[in-house]
Amino acid sequence: MTNSAGSAVPPAAAAKAALRRGGAAHPLVELTLARVREFVREPEALFWTFLFPVVMALAMAVAFPSRTTDVVAGVPAGEGSQSVRRALQSGGGITVRELAAGAEARALREGEIHILVLPTEPPTYRFDPTRQESRLARAVVDDRLQRAAGRTDAWTPHTEATSVPGSRYVDWLLPGLVAMTIMGTSLWGIGFSIVQTRQRKLLKRFSASPMRRRDYLLAQVAARLIFLAPEVGVPLLFGVWALGVPVAGSAFAIAVVAVVGALAFGGLGLLIASRPKTFEAISGILNLVMLPMWMVSGIFFSSTNFPAAAQPIIQALPLTALVDALRAVVLDGASIRGVQGELLGLLIWAVVPFLVALRIFRWR
Numbered sequence: 001m002t003n004s005a006g007s008a009v010p011p012a013a014a015a016k017a018a019l020r021r022g023g024a025a026h027p028l029v030e031l032t033l034a035r036v037r038e039f040v041r042e043p044e045a046l047f048w049t050f051l052f053p054v055v056m057a058l059a060m061a062v063a064f065p066s067r068t069t070d071v072v073a074g075v076p077a078g079e080g081s082q083s084v085r086r087a088l089q090s091g092g093g094i095t096v097r098e099l100a101a102g103a104e105a106r107a108l109r110e111g112e113i114h115i116l117v118l119p120t121e122p123p124t125y126r127f128d129p130t131r132q133e134s135r136l137a138r139a140v141v142d143d144r145l146q147r148a149a150g151r152t153d154a155w156t157p158h159t160e161a162t163s164v165p166g167s168r169y170v171d172w173l174l175p176g177l178v179a180m181t182i183m184g185t186s187l188w189g190i191g192f193s194i195v196q197t198r199q200r201k202l203l204k205r206f207s208a209s210p211m212r213r214r215d216y217l218l219a220q221v222a223a224r225l226i227f228l229a230p231e232v233g234v235p236l237l238f239g240v241w242a243l244g245v246p247v248a249g250s251a252f253a254i255a256v257v258a259v260v261g262a263l264a265f266g267g268l269g270l271l272i273a274s275r276p277k278t279f280e281a282i283s284g285i286l287n288l289v290m291l292p293m294w295m296v297s298g299i300f301f302s303s304t305n306f307p308a309a310a311q312p313i314i315q316a317l318p319l320t321a322l323v324d325a326l327r328a329v330v331l332d333g334a335s336i337r338g339v340q341g342e343l344l345g346l347l348i349w350a351v352v353p354f355l356v357a358l359r360i361f362r363w364r
Helices: 009-019 025-040 043-063 081-090 104-109 132-148 169-199 202-206 212-226 228-243 249-271 279-298 308-316 318-332 337-360
Strands: 071-076 093-097 115-118 124-126
Touching: 009 169, 009 337, 025 104, 043 169, 043 228, 071 081, 071 104, 071 132, 081 093, 081 318, 093 104, 093 132, 104 115, 115 132, 124 132, 169 202, 169 212, 169 228, 169 249, 169 279, 169 318, 212 337, 228 249, 249 279, 249 318, 249 337, 279 318, 308 337, 318 337
Parallel strands: 071 093, 071 115
Antiparallel strands: 115 124
16 A cells, blocks of 8 residues: 555555544544453442442441440359459449350350359359450459459549540441452453453454553553543442441542552453463463452451561552552552652552553464
8 A cells, every 4th residue: 555655655554544534433442441341241240349349338337347345254153253243233334244164165266255263262164265255254343343352442533535536347348348349350351351352363453553561451440440540439439328437538549549459450461361362261360469468458347467578579569559558548548659669669560560561462
C-alpha cells in the first residue's frame, strides 16, 4: 500500500488509518469496554467483588461483637460452691456459670469460661496462663473473693472509663477486607481473563491486529478501575449504615489509596499472567502469591504479631501497605500526606511489575 506521495505505508499503520476512517475508537478504549462487558456478564464475579466483603463484615460482626467487660467464671455445681457463687456475684463485672461435673475442662478449652474456681479452702483457680483474658480473670476473681473475706484497700483510685471510636474488631477489620477485595479482584480478574483469552487462542489473533501490547495490558487495568468505586464504597457504606463503623478520613483520601492499591495489584496481576497458558498454572501462581499476604499483612490480626526479623519483608508487601493506608485514613483520619510512604510503595509495585510484564508478555 502506498500513500499519496507514492511511498510505501507499513501494514500496521495502514490498519490504524483504516480504523480511524471507520470511526472506531482507540484500541485501549475498545479493549477496556470489551473487558467491562465480559465482567458484567459474569454474575459470580459481581458477587465476589461487591457482596462478598459485605457478607464477611456481617459475619465477623456477629462472631466478634463488642466484647463485654465481664469476666466469665465457672463454678462446679453443688452445695459446696454456693458461698463462692454468692461472693463472686456480690458486685458487677463477673458472670458466674455453674458447670456440671466433667464439663469443666471443655469449658476452659472452648473459651466458654475464663477461669474455673474450685470451692477448696483456700479457693483453687484453674486457668490457662497463656490467655490474656484468663490472667485478667484470675486477678478480678481473686480480688472479689479476697474482699469477701475481709480484705480492704489502702485507697480507692479515681476511675475514668473511655470509649475510643473505631476500637471494635469489626471497625478494625473492615478496611482490611476492602484491601483484600482489591487484591483478589485485581489478581484473579486480570490473571484469569488473560489466561482464558490465551487458552482460547484469541491472544494469537490480537497479535495480528494493529493493537499494541501496552494497549491490551493497560485495558485490563483500566477495566478494573471502572468497578473500583462500588467495590470500595459498598462495604464501607454498609459498615457505616449497618454496623456503625466510623469513617474519620475523607472520601478523596480513601479514593486515592484505593486507586493506587488497584494499580499496584493490577501491575502484579499483569506480571503473573504474562506467561501461564492454563488455568491450573495461573491458579497455582495466584495462590502462591496471595495466601502468604492474607496471613501476614494484617487483614484479620495485626502483622506486628510476627517476629521482628520478618517485619522488613512484611512491610514491603503491597497488601500490607494497602491495609495500613486504608486503616490510617478510615480509622485515624489520615491525609494523603500521612500515608505517603505507603502510597509510594504501592506506586513502585504498580510501575515495576507493569514494565516487566510489558517486556515478557507473550501472545501465544
